[in-house]
Amino acid sequence: MREENQDRELSLQGMRDFAELIKTLDSTNKTTLKVAALTHYFKNAEDKDKVWTIAILSHRRPPRPVNTTLMREWASELANIPLWLFEESYHIVGDLAETIALVIPPAEEPTEKSLNQFLQEIIDLKAKSEADKKEYLHQNWLSLNYYERFVFTKLITGSFRIGVSQKLMTRALSKATDIDEDILAYKMMGNWKPEKTTFNKLILEENEEDYLSKPYPFYLAYAIDGKVEELGDVAEWSAEHKWDGIRSQVIVRNDELFVWSRGEELVTDKYPEFEEFVGKILNGTVIDGEILPFPKGKIGTFKDLQTRIGRKSISKKLLEKTPVILKAYDVLEWEGEDIRTKPFEERRKILEKLYAEVSSEETPLHLSERISFKNWAEVAEERERAREEKSEGLMLKRLDSPYLVGRKKGDWWKWKVDPLTVDAVLTYAMRGHGRRSNLFTDYTFGLWDDERKELVTFAKAYSGLTDAEFRKLDAWIKKNTIERFGPVRSVTPHHVFEIAFEGIAESKRHKSGVATRFPRMVRWRTDKNIHEANTLGELRDLIPD
């Protein structure tokens, strides 16, 4: 940042300034500094670059024009190193764009091209021949300096993970434009294309017709941290199960259907089941709910849903095997009117009325039922039943709460069931990625077979320890390696960890016969020796019927 910024106070342009912005965002953990850097950029950058910056930070990058295998080959060629050495370096650096930026020699004549020019070129690149693509990349890699080369490559390969949430960007944009944050959040949602819009149209102008597909920003709940009784009078609260699917908004407007996932992705095409809502649900309706798998007429597991998520085209066979339903829990728009400020209780009444009118055996619309209770103890009892219901716990919503924007404390809480845990033995370790690239932080854990003779791998985990614990374990791993398999090391079975996970199901793909969901380390059981770890049989006992 330093003095360059003061010299170019009036107009920021070019890749250099964008790279400088990303560098600043990436090099501080302080929110205020991030917001200040972004605000400065939004005040001073060229309009076209601003639109692209908003797009990139809200994960709207152009489709990937080159596959990463080719990029690896071309980069290693340019760096004059064998491909295996590039791959090893990538493994240690942990990020492809960063590796490419590091191994290629510094630029001789840095370029002055703008951000939007680069992006237009990247969009156009997709249709070019492989030889042209290679030439384009080689030329640009050589004309950018380290950090710009990193940013350029990131634009091609994937999203930026630099700790800038949409919310933080919106705050900066609001400071730069004096437009209210909630309005901006609304404007930036939906299916706009950065190359087809302008800063004026996207941010500054009022534009009615754009709003047809637009969802509302999701209201997100915090996890309850104290005792549930501290929420006060139980009569002021509503409770329902917390469903384990995809949080979505389903919009019916102008005889069209739009399905948005929480990542603000338009996923209408992936769920053709919902097409029948058009005509059944009145125009001008927005429902907030959870997409759940519903094989054989029952709520399935998240694993079932995963068979639907990744697919570009949905076959008839898959639709029959794993249909989905929408478990509805809120209405945000009714008869074309934004009703988010109405109390939850009122919105629920509208939802229940809507549901009664629409529902039939086949309609994939279900209601997320409210739980009846007299006191907190009864609520807690229901929470204990979560696994039976195939839910993750409970959602508690204040009856008089409006539907807010983003994650706000106070009105909505999630109260998850306690995770399942087992004690397992560390058996393999691998270097971490990104910020942990020079430590062994990705671990594989084993449980005893039923004869307690052999350790069988059952899960991988890489979170849950403190940095100090990771360092300590890393040092131990380096001294207690038995064998190396590329980046993976087998280690002497010695350390026992308590592993927690959210869900468990049978799996044919796993050697252990069991798949766990979101396994992580909760405690380093230095008090236990490996013979005190659990067995696979004990793990299988946790699978719900």
Next chain:
Amino acid sequence: MKPPLLAFNKKGIYCEAADVYLDPWKPVDKAIITHGHADHSRWGNKKYITHHSNVPIIKHRLGEIEVSGKEWNETFTINGVKFSLHPAGHIIGSSQIRVEYKGEVWVFTGDYKDENDGVAVPYEPVKCNTFITECTFGLPAFKWQPQAEVFTEINNWWQQNKEDGRTSVIFGYSLGKAQRLLKYLDTSIGEIYTHGAIENMTEVVRPLSEMPETTRITRDTKKDEFKGNIVVAPPSAHGSPWIKKMVPYVTASASGWMTFRGARRRRAIDRGFVLSDHCDWQGLLKSIKATGAERVICTHGYTDIFSRYLREIGYDARTEETQYEGEMGEEESKSEVEKEN
């Protein structure tokens, strides 16, 4: 078959013909020491031999030991084996050890860098048959900028922090990196304050290299003295209560590991400067070439990867396990720092 001139055993790198160890990690009778970092000069040997400028350093670290100092290029013979020390450019007093016996020459680098940092006597390539090299940064991802550029960045950073009304706190290990920082910090910007562990070591090496005036931070140092000035501290002072006195402060680290974006974030440091006392990728390759060695043994760092690459380009290269830790090992133990808190 005759035993190799230098072999790797449980205690260190052993020369059987002379019954001497090089940088042993377990106590032995006679040890030749490359430099003063804790992973290379360990406690408990009966007799130490090292370059004379390293003598005060290891005495400071290890207390009363029996040690004899040698000159650069001075040959000393043990049981018919000829030994000599040659500059390694890593830190003040760091040497490579040349071992010659019956016409065969081996060189052990300890740690080294090929850039002249103006503090340590610059690295000199030594011709040999077998070269035992470190490869802490033996990956093509490591590429150092000339130090003048890095110091411009560091001084600009200090200047900016001063303008923002903050104290700059920069971390570097107390032997080597700290003195290199001291030497090139621009004292026209402000004053340099040092953590006790760094001041102690700097006092030891001041007679060997010119360095600007520094102020040791003690219990009596007033909080308001720091503003706009720079504090040089060992990495382990980060996150300790000691640093609270410097609020409002900004932190930076100067290390080869700062090449990785992730390394700085993992340590929760505001700014990372890539500044290393080891060779980068090209530096290693050039140095190896300059020795004319046909056989290369890689000790610590990315040994497997680096030796595989060397084999591919025609060297007879392999890896040996040691207990040297490279740039990690140079960071002080917590206890050394806590004494200062």
